Amino acid sequence: MRLRHLLPVFALLAFPALGDVLKIGHLSLLKDPRYGQDWGYARLITPPPVITAEAARMAVSDLQFTTDAVGVSVKLDTQAVTSADVVAAAQKMVAAGDDYLVLDLPADEVKAVADALKDQPVLLVNATAPNDSLRTACYPNMVHSGPSRRQEMDAFTQYLRSMNWTDVLILEGEHPDDAGLADAFATSAERLRLAIVDRRPFTLANDPQNREGNNIRLLTGDIDYDVIFVADTRGEFGRFIPYASLLPRPVIGSIGLVAAPWHWAYERDGATQVSSRFDKLTGRKIQPPDWDVWIAVKSIITSVMKVPQPYPPLVRGFMTSNKLKLDGSKGVTLNYRAWDGQLRQPILLGTSDAVIVVAPVQGFSHQTNTLDTLGTDEAEFVCD
Amino acid sequence: MRLLLSVLLGLCLAWPAFAKGTGLIFVSLERGNEVVVLNPDLSVKARIETSRRPRDMRFNEAHTFLYVACGDDDVIDVIDVATLQVVDSIPTGPSPEIFVFSPDETQIFVSNEEDSTMEMIDVASKTVIDRVATGAEPEGVINSVDGKYVFVTSEVADMVHVIDRAKSAVVKNIIVGTRPRRFVVTPDGAELWVSDELSSEIHVIDIATLTIKDALSFVPPGFRAEDVTPVGMAVTKDGSKILITLGRANHLAIIDAKTHEILTYALVGSRAWDVDLASDEKTAYVTNGLSDDITIIDMDSMTPIQSLSVGRTPHSIRVDD
Numbered sequence: 001m002r003l004r005h006l007l008p009v010f011a012l013l014a015f016p017a018l019g020d021v022l023k024i025g026h027l028s029l030l031k032d033p034r035y036g037q038d039w040g041y042a043r044l045i046t047p048p049p050v051i052t053a054e055a056a057r058m059a060v061s062d063l064q065f066t067t068d069a070v071g072v073s074v075k076l077d078t079q080a081v082t083s084a085d086v087v088a089a090a091q092k093m094v095a096a097g098d099d100y101l102v103l104d105l106p107a108d109e110v111k112a113v114a115d116a117l118k119d120q121p122v123l124l125v126n127a128t129a130p131n132d133s134l135r136t137a138c139y140p141n142m143v144h145s146g147p148s149r150r151q152e153m154d155a156f157t158q159y160l161r162s163m164n165w166t167d168v169l170i171l172e173g174e175h176p177d178d179a180g181l182a183d184a185f186a187t188s189a190e191r192l193r194l195a196i197v198d199r200r201p202f203t204l205a206n207d208p209q210n211r212e213g214n215n216i217r218l219l220t221g222d223i224d225y226d227v228i229f230v231a232d233t234r235g236e237f238g239r240f241i242p243y244a245s246l247l248p249r250p251v252i253g254s255i256g257l258v259a260a261p262w263h264w265a266y267e268r269d270g271a272t273q274v275s276s277r278f279d280k281l282t283g284r285k286i287q288p289p290d291w292d293v294w295i296a297v298k299s300i301i302t303s304v305m306k307v308p309q310p311y312p313p314l315v316r317g318f319m320t321s322n323k324l325k326l327d328g329s330k331g332v333t334l335n336y337r338a339w340d341g342q343l344r345q346p347i348l349l350g351t352s353d354a355v356i357v358v359a360p361v362q363g364f365s366h367q368t369n370t371l372d373t374l375g376t377d378e379a380e381f382v383c384d
Numbered sequence: 385m386r387l388l389l390s391v392l393l394g395l396c397l398a399w400p401a402f403a404k405g406t407g408l409i410f411v412s413l414e415r416g417n418e419v420v421v422l423n424p425d426l427s428v429k430a431r432i433e434t435s436r437r438p439r440d441m442r443f444n445e446a447h448t449f450l451y452v453a454c455g456d457d458d459v460i461d462v463i464d465v466a467t468l469q470v471v472d473s474i475p476t477g478p479s480p481e482i483f484v485f486s487p488d489e490t491q492i493f494v495s496n497e498e499d500s501t502m503e504m505i506d507v508a509s510k511t512v513i514d515r516v517a518t519g520a521e522p523e524g525v526i527n528s529v530d531g532k533y534v535f536v537t538s539e540v541a542d543m544v545h546v547i548d549r550a551k552s553a554v555v556k557n558i559i560v561g562t563r564p565r566r567f568v569v570t571p572d573g574a575e576l577w578v579s580d581e582l583s584s585e586i587h588v589i590d591i592a593t594l595t596i597k598d599a600l601s602f603v604p605p606g607f608r609a610e611d612v613t614p615v616g617m618a619v620t621k622d623g624s625k626i627l628i629t630l631g632r633a634n635h636l637a638i639i640d641a642k643t644h645e646i647l648t649y650a651l652v653g654s655r656a657w658d659v660d661l662a663s664d665e666k667t668a669y670v671t672n673g674l675s676d677d678i679t680i681i682d683m684d685s686m687t688p689i690q691s692l693s694v695g696r697t698p699h700s701i702r703v704d705d
Contacts, residue, residue: 062540062541063540065519065538065541065543065557066519066541066542066543066557069541069543069557070559270521270539270563273497273498273521276498277498277520280498325561325562325582325583327540327542327563331613331632332632333562333582333583333610369608369610
C-alpha cells in the first residue's frame, strides 16, 4: 500500500541543446548470407530481401515528433559493404562523425569492427549477431539489441518444461554455427533439467553409404523422445524434417516452432501497429532483424534525449541502468543488462504464421526481473 | 393512479434526455466484433454485431445513441440505445481507437492509430473537417473542460499533444512517461491525468500552465513496478477519487485525487483495461482484456463483488443510467 511520489521528471531531463545533430550510422553487409532469398531469417520464404536500413529509417521517423520537440535532428548514415570492407567502412563512418553505429552484421564482422573500434568513444549496437561469444567479449563500448542465442534457447526450454516435453533429440547440420546453436540449446536444457537423448549430425546428400546421416526416418529412429530440436542456421535441411520423422513428434529450433525477438503475426501490446507501419513503409512483412535494428535506433535516440550530455559512454551508462524505460511494443518496459550489455526482452515462440507463446513463460520467476530468466544471468556471467 | 403512471411514462418517453437511463451495461469486444449488452442484473440482454474490432464507446449527451469506434473497418458505428441496433456508421481514418465529442456534440475528435492523426469529424454531415498530425500511435483523446484544448497522447513519441481547437493545430508537446495511453480531466478543469503504460506512472499536468506538476507510481503488494501497466482511468463527479486500471498487475487502484494517496487496490482480472463508474457512483466496472471478463467493484467498500465472462477481448465499458 505504498505510493511513491516521484520528482517532476521534467526538471530532471536535460535535453541536448537546440540545433544538435545526432548522427547514427547503420552498417550492413552486401548479400548477407543470413538473409538469403530462399531462406528468410524468420524461417519463411521471403521474396523481398531483408534490408534493415528500412527499419532504421522507420525508428527515426517514429521518434521525429519527440526529437523535433527537443530540437534534435537525427541524421542516419546507412552503408552496405562487403565483408572485406566492414572495418574500413566503420572507421570511415566514425571519422565522419557517426558516434553511434548500429551493426547489422554476422558475428565475425561484428568482432572485427568491435576490435578495431574498442578504444573509441563511440557506441556500437550489435543488432543481429546472436552469438554469446560477442557478449562474453565484454566490449566496453558495445550493447546488443537483438536477442542472444541463449535468450532464445532459454525461451524454448522454458516452454518445453512447461509442456512437460522433457526428452529432446537434437539434429544438427555441418556448419559451425549449427554446432554452436546445438551447444547453446544443450546448455539451456541442462539448466532446466531437460534430457538430450541424442545429438545426431545431418548431411544433405543422398549418398547410400551414409543413409543414417541423410535419411530422415533412420536419423529419427531407434530411440524415443518428446520433441526434435533442429540446429540448421543456413536452412539446408531443416524444412524437410517436420512430418517426416519416424515418430510423430513436434519440431522446434530452426524450423517448426522458432524463437525470435519479433513476429509479424504478433497481435498484442501494440505490435500490430509497428508491423503495419513497417509494411506500409517498405511493402514487405517485418522480419526479426528489422525489429532488432528498429529497437537499436530507438534505444539510441531515446537515451540520447535523456542524458545530460550526448556523449556515447554516458549514453551507454544510461542504457544499461534501470532508468531507461524503452517501449519495444512487447508489453513490458525494456533496458540493457549492466553485466553483458544485452537488451532484456520477451522472446516470441512462433510458427510460420502464429505466435504460440511469449517467454518468459508464465510460472518462471526471477529475484529481480523476470526477463532475466532468459539469457545468461549475472551470477553465471563471466567475461572472457 | 394508472392514468397518472401512464402520463408519467409518456413524459419520460417524450423527453428521453431527462429520463433515468435503461441501466444497461455495454461492453465492446475487440475480437468478438460485437457489443454485448447486459441487464442491470448482469444477465445478457443482447449481442449487437458491429463493424470489426469495436473499441472505445461514447454516449451522446441524451444517451439515445452509443457511438463505437471500430478499428478494423475504419468507422464509428452508431447504436440506437432504444432498439439496440446499429443504425448508422461514420467513416474515419485508418484504425480509429479512442474518441470524444466536442462539448457541443457537433464534432467527433478521434485518434487514428495507423496514420498518426487526430481527425475532427462533423457529426451531422459525417465528413472530415480537419486532421492534425500527431506522433505515431495516437491513442487517448480528451477535451479540456472549457473546450479550448483537445489533448492527444502519442504512444510512440511519449508525449501529450495539446491541440488548440480554434487553430486546429498542436500548440504544445508535453513529454511524459513511456507509452502514454489515456486521460482524465478533473471536474474542476484544473488537472489532466495521463497514464504511462510502460513506465508505470501517472503524470499530472496543470492545464492552466500546461506543465507537469506531479508524477505518481503505484505498486500493489506482491508486484514489481514493471508489472504495473496503467491504462484506463475514471474520476468521480466530485473530483475526489480517481480510479486507474493497472493492466498486468491485475488491480484497480483507487486514488485520493487531492492528496494523491492510494486508498486501495481492488483485485480484478487479467490485464485490466478500461474502467467506468455508474452514475450513482456506487459501482465501478472494469474490463479485463486477457481474461475476457469484467469485474464489478462496490465503491462503498472499494472491493470487487463479482467477475463475469463476456466474450473475446473486452475493450471498453459504458453504463446507461
